[in-house]
Amino acid sequence: MTRALPLVLLLSACGPAASGGGVDMQLFVQAGLLDVISGFQVALVKSGSTLDCVAAQKTCIKGQVDATRFVPVKDSKGAQKKALFFPINLVAGTPNTQDVSLDGLSPGKDFAVIVEAVSKDTPARLTGSSCNYVQQISVGQNAAVSAHIETFPTPVTCDVRIDP
DSSP states (O other), X not given: OOOXXXXXXXXXXXXXXXXXXXXXXEEEEEGGGGGTEEEEEEEEEESGGGSOHHHHTXXXXXXXXXXXXXXXXXXXXXXXXXXXXXXXXXXXXXXXXXXXXOBOOOOEEEEEEEEEEEESSXXXXXXXXXXXXXXXXXXXXXXXXXXXXEEEEEEEOSOOOSOO
16 A cells, blocks of 8 residues: 655735735645655646646646646746646655745736656656646635645656746
C-alpha cells in the first residue's frame, strides 16, 4: 500500500488587490515520490473545460496545449512565464508544507491548474501530475483546489519544462 503525504502549497497572487486573485491548493504526493523529484512545475491554462484532465496527466502538458493557452504568471523576480518551477523546500510538520506564490493572476473564468512533478534526472522527466478545473478566478482569495499527484510506474520521457 502506498502512503500519500499531503504537501500543502499555497498559490496566491501578490501585489495590489486589483491585480488578481489567489488560489489555495492542497497537493497530495505519494511519500516515495518526494525522494525522486526536484520540484513541481505549476501552470494555469485557459479554456480548462476543453482540456481532458485524465489525458493531460499522462504526459507533459507542454505538448498537449497550444502555447497561447498558458496564462502568464510572474516569478519571484517579476519575469513573466508560462509556468513556474518550485524546487522542493518542505517545512517539516503534519502535514509537510511549502508556500509558493503565483503573481499576476488576472480574474477570469474556465481554467485548469496543472501540477507536474519533475524528476531529479538529467534531462528532467515527468514523474507524476495533477490536473484540476478552476471555474473562476476572482480578485482576492478563491475556492481551494485539492490536487493529488498521479504517479507513473516509470517516469515519462518528455520535455517537462514549459519555460527553460
